[in-house]
Amino acid sequence: MEKKENHLILYYKSRLLDLMNLETASSLDDWVAVVAEVLSADHIVYYKPDSENTKFYKICGFYNPFRHDVELVVPSGKIKALKTASQVVTNGKLQKDPYLKQFNIAFFIPEKNMEDGCLLLSIPNRMFGELSDADLQAFVRESRNFLQLKYELSVVEADRKRYIELFQVTGKFHSSMDTDTILAEIIYTLKRLYPVFEYTLMLSDDYHHNLDLPIKSLQYDAVDEMALESYVNGQVHLATVWRTNETMLYAPLRGKQGVYGVLQVITFANYEFNRSDLEFISLLANTAGSALENAKLYQQSMQSIEELRLINSVSRQLNKSANLKETVDFLMEQISSSFDTQAIGFVMMENGKMDLLEGSSPIFEEKEGIRYLDFANRSFADTKESLFISNLNQRFPGRNYCFSSLMAVPIIQEDDLKGFCLVLHEAPYHFSFDRFKLFQSLIYQSGMALTNSMLRERLEKMVITDHLTQLFAKNYLNSRMETSIGEDEQGTLILLDIDDFKKVNDTYGHQVGDEILIQVAKLIKENIRSTDIGARWGGEEMAIYLPGVPLQTGVQVAKRVLAAVEKNTNPPVTISCGVSYWNKEMNETVESLFNRADAGLYHAKSLGKNQVVISDMEMKAN
Known part of the structure; x- marks a missing residue:
């Protein structure tokens, strides 16, 4: 047995x-x-x-x-x-x-x-x-x-499989510089080894990630204490919640320079993580943290290179451009493409008042847009510090701003506010802080070019503009007429003189006389096109040149100006006008055109003033 x-x-x-x-x-x-x-x-x-x-x-x-x-x-x-x-x-x-x-x-x-x-x-x-x-x-x-x-x-055997997975995933981590690829590989690896668990990646950055991945932002006011503790001290933590019948593991994603988030693993409350589980998940999280750190450093370095290229490109272009409009248009294009804005405004300060530059978004000419300009101007008047606001409606409840995200950078020279650039977007938190720092650099680099362009244009305007009336100077008028005679088919010149101007000076004084000149100049500008040239000929004489305009239209313009002066000046004055005309068949010169208009003006004076007279040659030709 x-x-x-x-x-x-x-x-x-x-x-x-x-x-x-x-x-x-x-x-x-x-x-x-x-x-x-x-x-x-x-x-x-x-x-x-x-x-x-x-x-x-x-x-x-x-x-x-x-x-x-x-x-x-x-x-x-x-x-x-x-x-x-x-x-x-x-x-x-x-x-x-x-x-x-x-x-x-x-x-x-x-x-x-x-x-x-x-x-x-x-x-x-x-x-x-x-x-x-x-x-x-x-x-x-x-x-x-x-x-x-x-x-x-x-x-x-399980450890062997886990470490084979860890070896393979480590190679994938360090062969990629894309954060989404790294995050996806963390989840896919865990799902292969622990298919019944649930996973969430709680990340501390503000980057936009693949929406298909289980990712949440690690907000300090919206995350449980255990996750926050794991993030702060860089240790693995376990917690069992019997109310929900869950056991939760938190593993920090650690790199050499810091913690970049927390991996949350959720399973049944009666599941016990053994030593191998904890060791593997911790190693995977640490490896992923190092890979994320490398990817972020790489992305930051590439972003810095692109930012330097942008600043360098802008600086080179601004140094080439002397025209203010070209400068503003170029900056608008660069800002729009680099910062994904919905509205851009460039403002220069003129005697304490805001001057919105041509090319700025139309919203800034409306009541809603002016609100943002006024807000920025008041802020710069107080501190001259750049503005970066992620949610205007949250900061200023009840004001109902249409745009929530705002960035604005002042242009400062010798401690004086020369202007500012402001950009807007409807979505809150649209601009990142990195984008804001780049925006600051761009405007700081551009500020000198903008002010130089404005000063250059002002100097040019001073050269070609009469200081008192702000009409063009005689030399500029002569130059434009000469160009027109060489390029256009026809043109009309109106020479006008304020009647009895000496009497105005004797009666009211030279200061009132200067005011009358300013009033007449303003009425001229209001009654001609932007392509026409209004100029001060000398003394109380002024001129209007209408390129491409036939004689009869020119006479109508002269009569319109004459009526406006008689009706809208204070003290009231009148003007006399002489009109001359040219076309390609006449072989005309600037001097002969002036002489004939001057003859018409003399004739208007002799006929009793306050009227328009066409020169004899034009009368014969017509």
């Missing part, structure tokens, strides 16, 4: 050894099949307790289909009540329990650091005669050794 018993145990051990030598990992089902073969069982189930030790669950097994089905779940007390010091229970106790009466033997197989599993079998009665107590204890011992070794090998 002793030899038979030894033979069964030896055969069992050899079959277990066969399971260990399989090229593919054996399962508990394979082990149960070996037990059934060795003990000739036709009914066998292996139960394991849950983590709370309240129920035993069927893990694996098989049974004769002609026998009653076994229970999938058995209350913990039912199985624990069977346990004996010898860890083997035979038929007597089993027959008394309705859950277990179909079995005639039970083995309690202790597992290291875990609750004992219970193996229930229905074996032939003859086997009880062939198995001694020592054989049964040997069966328990060998089963325990097998399961423990199998568990340790599974841990080793």
Whole structure:
């Protein structure tokens, strides 16, 4: 009999050894099949307790289909009540329990650091005669050794797979400089190894990420304390919330220069993260943190290079351009393409008043846009510090701004506010702080060019403009007429003189006389086109040149100006006008055109003043 018993145990051990030598990992089902073969069982189930030790669950097994089905779940007390010091229970106790009466033997197989599993079998009665107590204890011992070794090998195999994954993902991390690729690889790797877990990446930056990834912003006022603690101290933290039946793991994404976010892993409350799980997730998070850091440093360096290129390009172009409009148009184009703005305004200060430069967005000529200009102007008057506001409506509740995001940079020279540039966008938090710093640099670089262009245009205007009337000077008029005679088909010249101007000076004084000259000049500008030239000829004489305009139209313009002067001057004055005309067939010169207009003016004076006279040549030609 002793030899038979030894033979069964030896055969069992050899079959277990066969399971260990399989090229593919054996399962508990394979082990149960070996037990059934060795003990000739036709009914066998292996139960394991849950983590709370309240129920035993069927893990694996098989049974004769002609026998009653076994229970999938058995209350913990039912199985624990069977346990004996010898860890083997035979038929007597089993027959008394309705859950277990179909079995005639039970083995309690202790597992290291875990609750004992219970193996229930229905074996032939003859086997009880062939198995001694020592054989049964040997069966328990060998089963325990097998399961423990199998568990340790599974841990080793799981670690091997995890570290292969870690090695592969590390290569992918460091071959990519794209943050979205790195973040996606973190999630995909974890899902391959732990498919039933849920994952969230809580990131501390303000970059726009792939919306398909489970990413949340790590806002200090909207994140749980454990996540914040993990972010602040750079340590892994675990928390179980029984109310939601969840266990949460927080692993910081650490680089050498700081922590870039937190990986949140969520599973069932009764799941226990073992040492290998914690070590792998922590290593993965740290590796990802280093890769994110490298990617961000690379992106920042590339962004800095692009910013330097932009500043350099703008500086070169501004140095080439002398025209204010060209300068503003170029800056508008660069700002629009680089900062994704919806409105751009360039303002220069003129005697303490805002002068909106041509080319600025139309909104700044409307009431809504003027609000932002006034706001920036008042702010610069107080501090001369640049403005960066991410949400105007949040900062100033109740004002109902149409645009929420604002950036404005002053143009300062010798501690004086010379102007400013302001950009807007409807969406709050649209401009990042990095974009704001670049915007500052761009405007600081451009400020000198803008003021120089304005000064240059003012100087040019002073050269060609009469200081008192702000009409063009005689030399400029002569130059434009000469160009017109060479390029246009025809043109009309109106020479006008204020009637009895000496009497005005004698009666009211020279200051009032100057005011009359200014009033008449203003009326001239109001009654001609932007392409026409109004000039001060000398003294109280003024001239209007109408390029491309036929004689009759020129006469109508002269009569319109004459009527406006008589009606709108204070003290009231009148003017006399002489009109001359040219076309390509006349072979005209600037001097002869002036002489004929002057003759017409003299004739108008002799006829009683306050009238328009066409020169004799024009009268004959018409």
